[in-house]
Amino acid sequence: MISFDGLRKAYGARAVLDGVSLGLVPGRVTGLVGPNGSGKTTLIKLLLGLARADAGRILLAGAPTDEDGAYRARIGYAPQSPRFPENLAIGEIVAMLRALRPTATLDESLMDDFGLRAEWATPVGTLSGGWRQKVSLACAFLFRPDVLILDEPTAGLDPIAAGVFKQAVRHAREAGRTVLITSHILSELEELADDVAFLTDGRLRFAGPVSLLLEQTGMRRLEPAIAALLGGLRLATTGPGAMGAGRDARPA
Amino acid sequence: MNALVLVLRAGVRDLARNRWLLAYAIVLGAIAESLFFFGGTGNQVLLSLLNATLLLVPLVALVFGTMHVYASREFVELLLAQPLPRRAVFAGLYLGLALPLAAAFVVGLGVPLALHAASSDAPWRALWYLACAGVLLTAAFAGIAMAIALRTDDRLRGMAVALGAWFVLTIGYDAAVLALVSAFGDWPLERPLLGLMLGNPVDVARVLVLTALDAAALLGYTGALFRRAFGTALGPVLAIAALMLWAVVPYLFARRRFLRRDF
Numbered sequence: 001m002i003s004f005d006g007l008r009k010a011y012g013a014r015a016v017l018d019g020v021s022l023g024l025v026p027g028r029v030t031g032l033v034g035p036n037g038s039g040k041t042t043l044i045k046l047l048l049g050l051a052r053a054d055a056g057r058i059l060l061a062g063a064p065t066d067e068d069g070a071y072r073a074r075i076g077y078a079p080q081s082p083r084f085p086e087n088l089a090i091g092e093i094v095a096m097l098r099a100l101r102p103t104a105t106l107d108e109s110l111m112d113d114f115g116l117r118a119e120w121a122t123p124v125g126t127l128s129g130g131w132r133q134k135v136s137l138a139c140a141f142l143f144r145p146d147v148l149i150l151d152e153p154t155a156g157l158d159p160i161a162a163g164v165f166k167q168a169v170r171h172a173r174e175a176g177r178t179v180l181i182t183s184h185i186l187s188e189l190e191e192l193a194d195d196v197a198f199l200t201d202g203r204l205r206f207a208g209p210v211s212l213l214l215e216q217t218g219m220r221r222l223e224p225a226i227a228a229l230l231g232g233l234r235l236a237t238t239g240p241g242a243m244g245a246g247r248d249a250r251p252a
Numbered sequence: 253m254n255a256l257v258l259v260l261r262a263g264v265r266d267l268a269r270n271r272w273l274l275a276y277a278i279v280l281g282a283i284a285e286s287l288f289f290f291g292g293t294g295n296q297v298l299l300s301l302l303n304a305t306l307l308l309v310p311l312v313a314l315v316f317g318t319m320h321v322y323a324s325r326e327f328v329e330l331l332l333a334q335p336l337p338r339r340a341v342f343a344g345l346y347l348g349l350a351l352p353l354a355a356a357f358v359v360g361l362g363v364p365l366a367l368h369a370a371s372s373d374a375p376w377r378a379l380w381y382l383a384c385a386g387v388l389l390t391a392a393f394a395g396i397a398m399a400i401a402l403r404t405d406d407r408l409r410g411m412a413v414a415l416g417a418w419f420v421l422t423i424g425y426d427a428a429v430l431a432l433v434s435a436f437g438d439w440p441l442e443r444p445l446l447g448l449m450l451g452n453p454v455d456v457a458r459v460l461v462l463t464a465l466d467a468a469a470l471l472g473y474t475g476a477l478f479r480r481a482f483g484t485a486l487g488p489v490l491a492i493a494a495l496m497l498w499a500v501v502p503y504l505f506a507r508r509r510f511l512r513r514d515f
Contacts, residue, residue, distance in 0.1 A: 011514075048333045051514035073335040083326035085266035096262050100255060100334050123269075136330075 001026045001178045007056035009042055016042045018202040029169060029179040031193035033226060038199040040182045044149055048077060073101060076145035080152045082136035086125030090116055090135055097139050104143040111138045113164045129156040141168055148172055148179045154188060166192060186223040198229055205229055255340040263348015273356050276312050280360030294374030295465060301361060302382060302461050306454050309389045311418050313353055317397025318414040320349055322407045329515050342510040346503060350394040357386045378464035381488060385457035388495035392453045395502030402509040425452045442477055449474040453498040460491035
């Protein structure tokens, strides 16, 4: 569904992504992990067209993502730090986003499940970070997108809201959507992710099913497995039906 | 509905409820009202309002505009992640900033001026020129603010650049021109000085309003040159055209940056 092919991106002399190749498959949830500054958010920004790659290309359903932005109608995005115009009410923001995609089929279940309608007329500026995150996530799921890009989605969410969100991700997976989640909370990814892509220093060190990572590292949990990778292991996979291997991801 | 209109409408609704913008309109209104209260005649009030406009409008547009762009960065990223062309998003953001600022100026000064219209002897033409000058200065400095904020990622540095731009264009520029005249007083400086005057929107706005008032002494050297060169008929047309150019050029610079930059 989505393939990143030899992506390079540098800010000044610093290479943030250095030849990253990765495939994301429909009906699977991929956890994109890596230390701060490893290039996770940059990879997402390249997919969304917020930044331009120095080299490489991104294909969405076989078609290159282009300048006109029409392909973004298939993507739902929840940013890391959602901020909206402070004096607009939740209802006004949702109405605006709806009007931007007038032909899309809507899925308003998260609006209800998060209890957003009770705060429909509340200005966003008066909401807590957790409530803003709920608005952002509900908007990302609103248009039933083929692809969901969720950057640190549970930051600031209370446990109940986090549970609602996880259920929504599972439904999206069952509906055959492609889901990419970045998170530093690895226990959470362990619950949701089928695959994991591990970036450090702008290079893809591992891409494949979570089970394979656990097997190859001899660990039972994702967190020590990632720690083992960080410790110097260089693993990769090309498992059929899973993610495509990164150019840098080599077998141990 | 058109993407530009949707982004613009969101911007206008947001800023229409912004307390700082409300305070800006109230301060302008209070200045005008107090000038009338303390017994100023129409012309005197208009001259004082002109000075207030030339100082306040660029300052508010630059500082408020720069802060607004920085505060909107995450929302801009969200908009750019939608299936919208960048040009439409930029145009919507610019107009969503410039129109509420211009409206606050017009309402802030317009209400007291309308209330005192019957007792005022200020020429209508000067009032129109003042409104034109304020609106076009707002448009120009909103564009400059956007260009600064899109060029400089560091908020503190961006704010310093915005304040520096305000200082240079409202105070420093005239001082530099004066120094030039003093240093090269024996040379034929009329044409270069006219060019220099058009190079500063604040000077152009000042001359535009003063051409409609009987205040030759306040025109200054360049203003007097401008009136002598173009007269009171062609002069205002040229000044308004120059201000319109000043509104367009920073917009184009900021748009170019917006279209090319990474978010």
